[in-house]
Amino acid sequence: MTLPPDDPRTGATPRPDETSPDRDTVGNVPATTGAEPEVVEIRRGMFGEQDTGDTSGYNGLVRAVAMPSPSERPFGGDFDTVADALTGALARTGRTFGTAVEKTVVDRGEITFYVRRDAIVDTARVFRDDPDLRFELLSGVSGVHFPDEAGRELHAVYHLLSITHNRRVRLEVTAPDADPHIPSVVAVYPTADWHERETWDFFGIVFDGHPALTRIQMPDDWPGHPQRKDYPLGGIDVEYKGAVIPPPDTRRSYN
Amino acid sequence: MADETLNPSTTDPSTTDPSTTDLSTTDEPDLYGLPEDAYDEGRVFTAGGGDWDEIAEEASELGEERIVVNMGPQHPSTHGVLRLILELDGETVTEARCGIGYLHTGIEKQMEYRTWTQGVTLCTRMDYLMPLYQEVAYCLGVERLLGIQDQVPERVNVIRVLLMELNRVSSHVVALATGGLEIGALTVMTIGFRMRERVLKIFELITGLRMNHGFVRPGGLAQDLPPGALDMITDTMPDIYQDISDIEDLANENPLVRSRLVDVGYLDLTGCMSLGITGPPLRSTGLPHDLRRSQPYCGYEDYEFDVVTWDTCDAYGRLRIRVEEMRQSMRIVEQCVRKLRDMPAGPVMVADKKIAWPAQLTIGGDGMGNSLEHIREIMGQSMEALIHHFKLVTEGFRVPAGQVYQAVESPRGELAVHLVSDGGTKPYRAHFRDPSFVNLQAMAAMCEGGQVADVIVAVASLDPVLGGVDR
Amino acid sequence: MGIEEKVPSGFLLTTVEGLAGYMRRNSLWPATFGLACCAIEMMTTGGPKYDLGRFGMEVFRGSPRQADLMIVAGRVSQKMAPVLRQIYDQMVEPKWVLSMGVCASSGGMFNNYAIVQGVDHVVPVDIYLPGCPPRPEMLIYAILELHAEIQRMPLGVDRRRAAEAAERAALEAVPTSHMKGLLR
Numbered sequence: 001m002t003l004p005p006d007d008p009r010t011g012a013t014p015r016p017d018e019t020s021p022d023r024d025t026v027g028n029v030p031a032t033t034g035a036e037p038e039v040v041e042i043r044r045g046m047f048g049e050q051d052t053g054d055t056s057g058y059n060g061l062v063r064a065v066a067m068p069s070p071s072e073r074p075f076g077g078d079f080d081t082v083a084d085a086l087t088g089a090l091a092r093t094g095r096t097f098g099t100a101v102e103k104t105v106v107d108r109g110e111i112t113f114y115v116r117r118d119a120i121v122d123t124a125r126v127f128r129d130d131p132d133l134r135f136e137l138l139s140g141v142s143g144v145h146f147p148d149e150a151g152r153e154l155h156a157v158y159h160l161l162s163i164t165h166n167r168r169v170r171l172e173v174t175a176p177d178a179d180p181h182i183p184s185v186v187a188v189y190p191t192a193d194w195h196e197r198e199t200w201d202f203f204g205i206v207f208d209g210h211p212a213l214t215r216i217q218m219p220d221d222w223p224g225h226p227q228r229k230d231y232p233l234g235g236i237d238v239e240y241k242g243a244v245i246p247p248p249d250t251r252r253s254y255n
Numbered sequence: 256m257a258d259e260t261l262n263p264s265t266t267d268p269s270t271t272d273p274s275t276t277d278l279s280t281t282d283e284p285d286l287y288g289l290p291e292d293a294y295d296e297g298r299v300f301t302a303g304g305g306d307w308d309e310i311a312e313e314a315s316e317l318g319e320e321r322i323v324v325n326m327g328p329q330h331p332s333t334h335g336v337l338r339l340i341l342e343l344d345g346e347t348v349t350e351a352r353c354g355i356g357y358l359h360t361g362i363e364k365q366m367e368y369r370t371w372t373q374g375v376t377l378c379t380r381m382d383y384l385m386p387l388y389q390e391v392a393y394c395l396g397v398e399r400l401l402g403i404q405d406q407v408p409e410r411v412n413v414i415r416v417l418l419m420e421l422n423r424v425s426s427h428v429v430a431l432a433t434g435g436l437e438i439g440a441l442t443v444m445t446i447g448f449r450m451r452e453r454v455l456k457i458f459e460l461i462t463g464l465r466m467n468h469g470f471v472r473p474g475g476l477a478q479d480l481p482p483g484a485l486d487m488i489t490d491t492m493p494d495i496y497q498d499i500s501d502i503e504d505l506a507n508e509n510p511l512v513r514s515r516l517v518d519v520g521y522l523d524l525t526g527c528m529s530l531g532i533t534g535p536p537l538r539s540t541g542l543p544h545d546l547r548r549s550q551p552y553c554g555y556e557d558y559e560f561d562v563v564t565w566d567t568c569d570a571y572g573r574l575r576i577r578v579e580e581m582r583q584s585m586r587i588v589e590q591c592v593r594k595l596r597d598m599p600a601g602p603v604m605v606a607d608k609k610i611a612w613p614a615q616l617t618i619g620g621d622g623m624g625n626s627l628e629h630i631r632e633i634m635g636q637s638m639e640a641l642i643h644h645f646k647l648v649t650e651g652f653r654v655p656a657g658q659v660y661q662a663v664e665s666p667r668g669e670l671a672v673h674l675v676s677d678g679g680t681k682p683y684r685a686h687f688r689d690p691s692f693v694n695l696q697a698m699a700a701m702c703e704g705g706q707v708a709d710v711i712v713a714v715a716s717l718d719p720v721l722g723g724v725d726r
Numbered sequence: 727m728g729i730e731e732k733v734p735s736g737f738l739l740t741t742v743e744g745l746a747g748y749m750r751r752n753s754l755w756p757a758t759f760g761l762a763c764c765a766i767e768m769m770t771t772g773g774p775k776y777d778l779g780r781f782g783m784e785v786f787r788g789s790p791r792q793a794d795l796m797i798v799a800g801r802v803s804q805k806m807a808p809v810l811r812q813i814y815d816q817m818v819e820p821k822w823v824l825s826m827g828v829c830a831s832s833g834g835m836f837n838n839y840a841i842v843q844g845v846d847h848v849v850p851v852d853i854y855l856p857g858c859p860p861r862p863e864m865l866i867y868a869i870l871e872l873h874a875e876i877q878r879m880p881l882g883v884d885r886r887r888a889a890e891a892a893e894r895a896a897l898e899a900v901p902t903s904h905m906k907g908l909l910r
Contacts (some may be wrong), residue, residue: 040677041677043679063678065656065677065678065679066656066678067656067657067658068656068657107657107658108399108400108402108657108658108659109399110658110659110660112658136528137528137531137533138531139531139660139662139669139671139688140531140671140673140686140688140693142673142686142688144675144683144684145684157658157673157686159660159671159673159688161662161669163542163544163549166549166550168550168660168662170658170660189529189531190529190530191529191530191531191532191693191696193696194692194693194695194696195693198692215356216355216356217355217356217359217725217726217805218356218359218804218805218840219356219804219805222804226361226364226839226840227363227364231839232839233361233364233365233368233837233838233839234361234838234839234840235833235837235838235839235843236833236837236843238837239902239903240902241902241903241905241906241908242903242904242905242906242907242908244903247837247838248365248368248369248837249368253368253681254650254651254679254680254681255679328806328809329758329759329790329809329813330758330788335760335761335762335765336761336806336809356803356805357761357803357805357806357809358761358762358800358801358803358806359803359804359805359840360762360801360803360836360838360840360841361836361838361839361840361841362836364838364839365835365836365837365838376835377835380762380763380835383762383763383766384766429766433769444773445773445774448769448770448773448774448775449773449774449775451770452770452773452775455770465767465859465861466763466766466767466859467763467858467859721762722762722763725803
């Protein structure tokens with residue numbers, strides 16, 4: 001999702017500018033394909049805090065946080081084998097690659113399939129059972145929260161490992177904050193049990209179909225989901241003799 | 256009083272059955288709970304005090320002959336603060352569940368507020384028996400995000416492997432020592448801890464600390480090996496080998512150990528695959544899955560070592576695997592020492608000054624601080640070096656946006672880190688896939704149907720470390 | 727507590743204090759409350775190289791009812807805090823608490839939602855031991871300091887007087903946040 005230059009949210013420099021001499025301040029964009037990078041957030045100010053009356057100019061800094069852009073075929077190496085096998089196997093279950101997978105990102109030597117949430121269970125089953133895929137082991141399910149990516153705030157990330165073919169793949173499912181439901185893959189990979197409980201505990205993603213979705217790390221009656229970005233770090237001020245140092249999330253820090 | 260504890264609506268809120276607890280003072284639905292008909296475990300009784308005779312009498316009157324026993328979280332034999340909730344029918348365990356989260360530290364969230372380099376000191380304390388593995392996994396992940404994984408000097412990789420394998424020895428020895436302590440083999444404990452002291456002395460010489468080192472940094476290491484380190488390792492190795500032999504003599508063919516460990520905690524390959532188990536429990540089923548072989552990192556493809564498997568899928572197999580893996584680790588340590596002796600002195604950090612941790616610490620007349628050469632350079636010779644030092648320590652380096660998943664073969668299984676970067680100086684999300692967290696799910700499969708005493712042995716054979724489980 | 731509480735102040739009381747202190751400190755049995763990394767260092771201190779058995783403390787009692795000293799070794803999470811208090815309550819007087827490590831003393835490096843910022847929020851602590859984790863020698867030093875404290879522990883009337891004096895001193899003392907003007 002890229003912002004057009006006249007989008008009011010962007011202010012001065014909307015797009016990460018790869019020709020800028022100072023790449024550090026204008027969105028370090030890894031060199032992928034020529035496609036537009038996905039902007040998930042716009043950060044303003046060097047130090048995070050706004051409206052401090054700071055006239056140094058650092059407050060005017062605008063940085064677009066841009067995740068690696070989607071990739072087109074051919075992906076290179078083993079990834080094409082995986083994508084072909086996936087397409088074939090999905091076709092046998094009655095889905096096409098396009099209906100199950102929103103986009104594919106190949107970055108840093110890893111492939112990520114962004115799977116639509118209604119298709120995740122079938123896709124996981126296909127990944128586990130198809131002989132050319134055979135991803136027997138689900139390493140883990142975890143969550144990431146992007147509060148500024150409207151409609152796609154909560155991401156659930158599944159990492160699969162194939163011992164037979166010695167490959168790794170990542171599946172990512174998004175859900176909006178307003179409707180944080182994702183079907184559970186416990187029926188396909190029983191190991192997801194505790195992982196999904198932990199993701200529910202920390203992000204509030206409700207996994208439909210999970211046998212016992214309760215809090216696992218936090219106390220059973222804890223309110224809130226701690227690892228969301230809108231949940232404070234929760235520390236206390238450290239008292240020194242005559243001075244107080246606030247906890248790290250309320251201090252000024254580099255944005 | 257016993258009546259109150261049996262009445263579900265006034266039960267202590269820490270009961271295991273949330274649907275019978277009414278915490279709200281209004282009629283608002285509990286936003287964080289599932290609908291009441293989602294649970295059907297039957298009536299749950301929480302005994303919160305009162306006379307044991309009365310409670311037992313009432314429980315038996317109601318026709319329930321099963322007792323729910325809580326082992327932990329404070330218990331000498333559960334590896335840390337693990338709560339085992341066992342439903343017993345006599346000596347047989349009919350249902351077993353784990354309650355975890357008693358050591359949850361919020362490290363992953365804390366890492367989001369600390370720079371990439373400071374994250375090392377936080378992630379090191381997750382699984383405190385294998386701190387270097389967390390550091391190496393994290394630093395490898397950061398290096399991949401930065402794209403500098405090929406620029407890391409060779410010396411760094413060899414030292415990382417050396418430290419990791421020594422850590423594998425010290426971690427396995429704690430597993431064996433505490434396992435022995437739990438089944439009553441106290442000498443295994445004393446020999447094990449004596450052996451661990453030898454390894455910790457080596458760590459202290461090289462990294463400065465016995466545990467939770469914070470030594471591996473993104474881009475390399477904090478310091479080079481001090482002079483005399485290789486000699487000390489070479490001198491200590493025969494003692495370590497002797498200690499491994501002592502443990503083997505005490506434990507391997509011991510009839511008591513065999514009678515308590517053989518056929519206990521059985522989990523075959525199907526069970527391991529479905530539960531995501533890796534590490535010694537998976538290798539005890541016979542599958543030689545070791546990430547050091549299949550997806551090598553840090554130059555592991557250049558070392559000669561065997562992947563140790565056993566075929567009995569039980570606790571005894573895992574014991575034999577751990578003992579033998581210690582021998583294989585020492586073999587790798589020997590090869591590392593030989594490589595380091597042959598290798599000329601070189602840098603232990605990447606050449607890119609915008610990422611490389613600048614300072615070299617040394618012990619001076621007034622304590623520990625930056626080495627004088629470094630101070631001379633930044634104060635007298637190079638303005639650029641001063642700026643780099645300042646920016647790296649205060650702001651940290653920026654890592655291009657993206658995500659990466661880096662896995663290493665730790666003593667307990669596959670330890671992996673999922674790092675998401677937003678292009679800033681701090682991790683946007685750092686999630687650790689901890690092997691103990693996943694392996695502990697197998698506890699129920701291993702223990703149900705067995706005896707209570709076997710629960711201890713089964714959990715010990717999985718070797719969970721609750722710091723990693725709870726993070 | 728016992729008969730030693732009812733001895734009138736004077737030479738007899740000081741003798742009883744000395745004797746009771748000597749007995750108590752030389753067989754102080756710790757309760758196993760190892761939580762995290764500090765627990766491993768605590769186990770090492772009980773091990774062969776840094777032997778706690780020299781001080782009569784090698785028996786780590788599993789049951790808090792049989793223990794005198796609770797070494798809170800490691801970070802105490804919010805979920806664990808009620809359990810910690812329950813174990814402390816189950817211990818029988820006289821009991822002491824040693825908070826081992828920075829996480830137990832003050833929350834350590836984890837200043838966040840999940841960790842209790844110092845176990846003195848939950849149980850009264852007699853001696854704090856910083857370190858991350860503290861070396862076994864440091865733990866032994868802290869235990870020996872505690873032994874000295876136990877040796878000097880007043881009983882009966884003396885104890886009430888000492889408690890009143892301590893309370894008066896604490897009420898008159900300047901709070902830490904008001905101690906200004908030190909950076910001069």
